[in-house]
Amino acid sequence: MHLFNLCGYTLLFEYFIQRSNGQLIKQLDNHDYKDSELIEVKIALHLPYLSNWSEYERVDGEAEVNGAYYSYVKRKIHNDTLYLLCLPNKNKTRLTAARIEYASKAHDVPANKKDFQAFKKNPAGNEYNQPVTLYDVAVLSMMAHQRGEDPAPPVTINYNSGPFHPPQG
DSSP states (O other), X not given: OHHIIIIXXXXXXXXXXXXXXXXXXXXHHXXXXXXXXXXXXXXXXXXXTOOOOSSOEEOOOEEEETTEEEEEEEEEEETTEEEEEEEEOHHHHHHHHHHHHHHHXXXXXXXXXXXXXXXXXXXXXXXXXXXXXXXXXXXHHHXXXXXXXXXXXXXXXXXXXXXXXXXOO
16 A cells, blocks of 8 residues: 555556547547637747648647646647647546645645645656767778778877886976
């Protein structure tokens, strides 16, 4: 029971949220929603050379506003504005609120709106996911060798076997 209270409930709620998101994406792909429920969001774009789109295109994504989640349905660019049509994701909002309520009761911590972000958990290791840059030097040395060049100049090490004396001033 202690292990479940420690991290199991988070995994369980994340599982339910992922399943709910998958079902919602299928509904959106099949156009199984009412156009009257869509909320339009306008975002100013300050980018040069934008072309206007004649129609909306289907897009996946989500936004959180004051604890309520909204899923992107369609987007369109017209002049210098991005238009997003969003649908309230009621299941994710309810599941997230239930997770926060359970966490507050399990850990005996009062949950209020200010503490909402304190209980928000990222997937394991997400904050440590740093980009890795790899360099392949072998390819450069093979190319130089094929052209008849020396791939790397010889490294010379001056080695003095005698005792070292600092210069005198």
